[in-house]
Amino acid sequence: MARPGLPILLSLFVAPLLAPATSAAPPPPPPNTPAPAYPEVVKKALEAAHERLETKLAAEYPRERIVTRTEPGPFSTVVAVAAFPDAYPGTGVLRLPLDAESGVGYGRHGERTLADFARERGWLAKPPPTDELVRFMNVALFDGVAILDKEPAPRVTHDKGMLTLELVRRYMPSHAGEWLVVIIPKEGPEQVERRPMHKPLRAP
Secondary structure, three states, X not given: OOOOOHHHHHHHHHHHXXXXXXXXXXXXXXXXXXXXXXXXXXXXXXXXXXXXXXXXHOOOOOHHHOEEEEEEEOOOEEEEEEEOOOOOOOOOEEEEXXXXXXXXXXXXXXXXXXXXXXXXXXOOOOOOOHHHHHHHHHHHHHOOOOEEOOOOOOEEEEEOOEEEEEEEEEXXXXXXXEEEEEEEOOOOOXXXXXXXXXXXXXOO
């Protein structure tokens, strides 16, 4: 029997890696798209956020080649972005989501935590749609570049005053995976736990 050609073998390996993640960051708006009219406090917060992210990224990449932009975010947020265009995929980019009315930043680069954002919006009692929660979590904690699998489907539970998000994260180029568990407690910052895939996280 004839062996499959190299193009077919490559497609079998690469296709799963390129499959759309549940939490992919939004693409930049098309050229000539009018900029949203943000309040002055948000404009100033975005300017400060871009400067802060650019300074962080300049520790690893030439500052003169770093670009900044804004992206629309879920839950009435706007995302400040700093990126080095020629970085290896999944690296060289930092994102900071800000409240589109107050300008307050949340997540690993912000003044407040993802847990603060969740509690302020009552998510511990009534979680938001899972896809949007996964997308926002990715931006807030992983700069929007984590490869998050759709199978098994991400699961959100809320019990004993806590919100828990369980999902699978993959890594390139091996496509190896791990369980990622994000816990939003009643108080304090979120807890992020990583567990090996060979140890079942969920009951059968």
